Amino acid sequence: MITALKPASVPLRFSLPIGGIAGTSFKPEHLAAILEAGPKAGFFEVHAENYMGAGGPPHRALEAIRRDHPLSLHGVCMSIGGPQPLDKAHLARFRSLVARYQPALVSEHLAWSTHESSFFNDLLPLPYTEATLACVCNHIDEVQEAIRRPLLLENPSTYVTFRESSMSETDFIRGIVERTGCGLLLDINNVFVSATNHDFSALDYLAGFPLAHVEEIHLAGHAEQTDDDGNLLLIDSHDGPVADAVWKLFEIIVARRGPVPTLIEWDSNIPDWPILRAEAVAAQAILDRSQTATTAEDRRAA
Numbered sequence: 001m002i003t004a005l006k007p008a009s010v011p012l013r014f015s016l017p018i019g020g021i022a023g024t025s026f027k028p029e030h031l032a033a034i035l036e037a038g039p040k041a042g043f044f045e046v047h048a049e050n051y052m053g054a055g056g057p058p059h060r061a062l063e064a065i066r067r068d069h070p071l072s073l074h075g076v077c078m079s080i081g082g083p084q085p086l087d088k089a090h091l092a093r094f095r096s097l098v099a100r101y102q103p104a105l106v107s108e109h110l111a112w113s114t115h116e117s118s119f120f121n122d123l124l125p126l127p128y129t130e131a132t133l134a135c136v137c138n139h140i141d142e143v144q145e146a147i148r149r150p151l152l153l154e155n156p157s158t159y160v161t162f163r164e165s166s167m168s169e170t171d172f173i174r175g176i177v178e179r180t181g182c183g184l185l186l187d188i189n190n191v192f193v194s195a196t197n198h199d200f201s202a203l204d205y206l207a208g209f210p211l212a213h214v215e216e217i218h219l220a221g222h223a224e225q226t227d228d229d230g231n232l233l234l235i236d237s238h239d240g241p242v243a244d245a246v247w248k249l250f251e252i253i254v255a256r257r258g259p260v261p262t263l264i265e266w267d268s269n270i271p272d273w274p275i276l277r278a279e280a281v282a283a284q285a286i287l288d289r290s291q292t293a294t295t296a297e298d299r300r301a302a
Helices: 028-037 057-066 088-101 129-149 169-180 186-197 202-207 246-257 275-300
Strands: 022-025 042-049 071-076 103-109 112-115 118-123 152-154 183-187 213-218 223-226 232-235 260-264
Touching: 022 275, 028 057, 028 275, 042 213, 057 071, 071 213, 088 169, 103 213, 118 213, 129 169, 152 213, 169 183, 183 186, 186 202, 186 213, 186 232, 202 246, 213 246, 260 275
Parallel strands: 022 042, 022 260, 042 071, 071 103, 103 152, 152 183, 183 213, 213 260
Antiparallel strands: 112 118, 223 232
């Protein structure tokens, strides 16, 4: 039985586009430091599934953050890429969170994580075929109808590919956007991880990505391992600082797309707040340089 989430006592602000600002994942252990620092530019992102209870300390912490900062709601368990129907109870909880907190950004993954009654603690890849495309689009339409707003879809990090795929990942994603009108969350670390693991060019991938539809960017750290053949294998671990190569790709993309909300993901081996905040400050500096360059070019054109 689903317990309805209580209406928020938080002022419903920040639901409009928030522009080219940098933010971080919100971790409860940082709450005291964030509140002590007071309102500052930036936003926070949370995983929706951590706040699907009706109340308690998680919601009190999130309400405190929400009073002074824009919020991004990031789902991880919708299983949009799965072949079976979406979980109606989960979608209802997701819809209630969107209504309760009015986040500036709402996103989910191009992945699947459930099969029948099994739930997997991972975001699994899918074959890029016409049948899969139709299924994913139907699921996105269902989510967008439920939340009454566009959803941002995140590109995956992958470790295997499917022989039956009949189109590239970027063509598949472009097809989703064209059919559903959803926006995109471009995870640049995911691109770098997949490019390394499958030996393709990250720049070529990004050249084919529908950047005009990107409304949020993710940056994160990754871990290095080796596969059974001794080849380099990258894991999208979110447990350390952003790699230099990912920062460089970010600069290139921001120069092409312009500044959009950019999040630093750090989900394990959580550092002290100043370290995480410093990553966001570095991202903001790149966004600000791009904005300055764009403004100067507009003035010359005028």
